[in-house]
Amino acid sequence: MYQIKNAFLIGLSIMLLLVVxxxxxxxxxxxxxxxxxxxxxxMTKNEQPVSLTDCQQGELxxxxxxxxxxxxxxxxNTDLRSAWNYEIKTMILNISDYLPVTFxxxxxxxxxxxxxxxxxxxxxxxxxxxxxxKSVQTTLENGKLRLKQ
Amino acid sequence: MKKxxxxxxxxxxxxxxxxxxxxxxxxxxxxxxxxxxEVLVDGTPAQLNDCEKEVTLLLEANGVYxxxxxxxxxxxxxxxxxxxxxxxxxxxxxxxxxxxxxGTYRYGQVLVRxxxxxxxxxxxxxxxxxxxxxxxxxxxxxQMIQDTIVTGEQALLLDTKNKEMHSYIxxxxxxxx
Numbered sequence: 001m002y003q004i005k006n007a008f009l010i011g012l013s014i015m016l017l018l019v020v021x022x023x024x025x026x027x028x029x030x031x032x033x034x035x036x037x038x039x040x041x042x043m044t045k046n047e048q049p050v051s052l053t054d055c056q057q058g059e060l061x062x063x064x065x066x067x068x069x070x071x072x073x074x075x076x077n078t079d080l081r082s083a084w085n086y087e088i089k090t091m092i093l094n095i096s097d098y099l100p101v102t103f104x105x106x107x108x109x110x111x112x113x114x115x116x117x118x119x120x121x122x123x124x125x126x127x128x129x130x131x132x133x134k135s136v137q138t139t140l141e142n143g144k145l146r147l148k149q
Numbered sequence: 150m151k152k153x154x155x156x157x158x159x160x161x162x163x164x165x166x167x168x169x170x171x172x173x174x175x176x177x178x179x180x181x182x183x184x185x186x187e188v189l190v191d192g193t194p195a196q197l198n199d200c201e202k203e204v205t206l207l208l209e210a211n212g213v214y215x216x217x218x219x220x221x222x223x224x225x226x227x228x229x230x231x232x233x234x235x236x237x238x239x240x241x242x243x244x245x246x247x248x249x250x251x252g253t254y255r256y257g258q259v260l261v262r263x264x265x266x267x268x269x270x271x272x273x274x275x276x277x278x279x280x281x282x283x284x285x286x287x288x289x290x291x292q293m294i295q296d297t298i299v300t301g302e303q304a305l306l307l308d309t310k311n312k313e314m315h316s317y318i319x320x321x322x323x324x325x326x
Contacts, residue, residue, distance in 0.1 A: 090210045100226035102209040118326070120224050124203060124217040126182065128326070 031086045034093070034105075037062040037145070038113050038133035045129055060145050062138060069095060070145040079144045111135045176231045178268045180210045183321035185290055191316050204290050206321065214239065221292045227258055237263045237275055242288040244295065254295075261287060266318065273321040282311030290319060 040059040043050040058074030063084055071080040082097040086105070093103040093115060107114035113133040118126050137148040185204040188195040200220040207215045208229055215226040227240035242256040263275035277289070285293045296311075298304045 087211070092209070092211045094211055100209075100213045100215050102211050102213055118207060118215075120215065120217045122222065124205065124219040124222065126205060126207065126217075126326075 031063070033108050033110070034063045034086055034113070035065070037136050037138035039136040039147070040131060041134050042132045043129065046127055047130075050129075058147075060136070060138060060147065061133070062140065062145050064140075070140060070143065071095075071097070072145040081143050106130065173234070174231060175265060175268055176210070178270075179229070179231060179237065179265075179273070180208050182207050182324040182326050183273050184324050185319065186322045187318075187320040189316075189318040189320075192318075201291050205324065206290065216290060218288065218291050223292070225256075225288050231265075235265050237265050239263070244286045244288075244292075254292075256288070259287065261289065263319075271323045273323070274318060276316060276318045278314060278316050280311060281313050281315055284315065284317060285311065289317065 038061050040052070040057055043052055043056075053075070055075035058072070060070075060072040060074075062070045063086075064070065067083050067085055069082050069084040071082060072078070073080070080097055082095055084093065084095050086093045091105045093105055095103065101117050101119060103115040103117050105113070106116050111134060113135070114130060115133075116128065116130050118128055121127055139146050139148050183206045185197070185201060185206070188197060188201075198220070203219040205217055209215075212228050212230055213226065214229045215224060217224050225242045227242070229237060229239045232238055239261050240258045241261045243259045244254045245257040246255040247253070248255060261277065263277050265274070266276055267274040279287075285295060296307050298307065
């Protein structure tokens with residue numbers, strides 16, 4: 001009886017080790033900090049400031065529930081409904097409409113969001129961009145994201 | 150009793166090590182910016198022109214890749230995934246036709262599977278065995294000059310050549326991002 005109990009314990013230990021030791025890395029999503037509205041305030045290209053026009057600074061993005069995001073680009077007055085996900089392990093933020101551009105979150109706190117991404121210039125040089133956003137209050141009506149007055 | 154405990158301990162350790170041993174994921178090593186350095190065709194180094202030496206491949210950690218073919222000044226993108234211990238699977242652009250209005254090519258995406266011969270902090274070496282015809286149509290980092298057929302005899306000759314199997318080895322150097 002004692003030996004059967006031991007064998008059972010050994011078997012259980014092996015099972016536990018297999019489950020714990022070999023489970024695939026679970027994507028650790030900690031998206032709550034992101035889930036708000038952000039307004040573009042500044043930008044750099046290869047660490048050099050890029051001057052933004054007023055309308056460029058009007059770019060808004062809201063990361064909403066169910067991985068839906070709303071983007072407003074003021075310059076061409078377009079509203080976009082897209083999908084997003086954030087993987088904390090790699091710090092990668094994917095926005096489906098912007099793919100293949102991949103965003104790496106550099107800073108994320110209650111009031112600020114900084115993302116870095118890479119883009120090829122027309123001559124094949126890979127440039128590094130950083131976009132700086134601040135947290136803002138917005139309204140969302142009929143898929144149109146606007147600054148709260 | 151002590152023997153039983155020792156046996157159990159060794160068994161647990163062995164299982165823990167053996168069961169995880171086959172799962173070395175090279176994805177982290179593969180991610181990054183790579184610059185084409187050398188191409189071997191059937192083991193012989195191919196003569197790369199200046200633009201071919203500037204071709205870069207950006208493998209991002211989310212499984213998206215982007216590359217810039219400096220010879221045609223075109224960016225191509227797709228997805229990549231590491232699998233089965235040694236494979237780099239990429240969805241790559243393949244020429245499917247030509248737009249008669251402006252002479253530009255139309256592309257579709259196909260799965261291309263490379264065997265990873267070596268990957269470390271500074272080098273990436275991948276190999277594919279394919280026909281010359283497939284290589285011409287698929288944008289394997291640079292777009293090859295496409296066939297222009299003038300006579301029936303030429304077409305026959307090209308068809309034979311395009312069906313020949315070759316081994317292509319691409320060597321890349323890692324770049325600082």
